[in-house]
Amino acid sequence: MSIRFYQHPQTCSWHEVRERLAALKSVRITGAVDDPVIGSWIDFNFRAHDFTIHSEAGTFVFSAGAGNPPDALCAEIQSHFETFLGKSTDNGDGGAMGLMRR
DSSP: OOEEEEEEEOOSOHHHHHHHHHTSTTEEEEEEEEETTTEEEEEEEETTEEEEEEEETTEEEEEEOTTOOOHHHHHHHHHHHHHHHOOOOOSSSOSOOOSOOO
């Protein structure tokens, strides 16, 4: 089961997100697909935990894999992207979700 912990409107390209992710120290990208038919996602490992970023209805969705990574680790990823993607505003989609567990 994956846990969504952050989402943000797509304010840049998927390729820019991948470059930004690669700049995060200790990240190892384990898989990536950008296909107009099946969708776009990036699988990565960060400090021994698995994560995914995928695009969904004009939004980048950040999810953690099984194993419940520490909230601080999710917050570090979120912080790394917030400055890049821009501060979230409410565009009718509820804005930034912060650290949420589903």
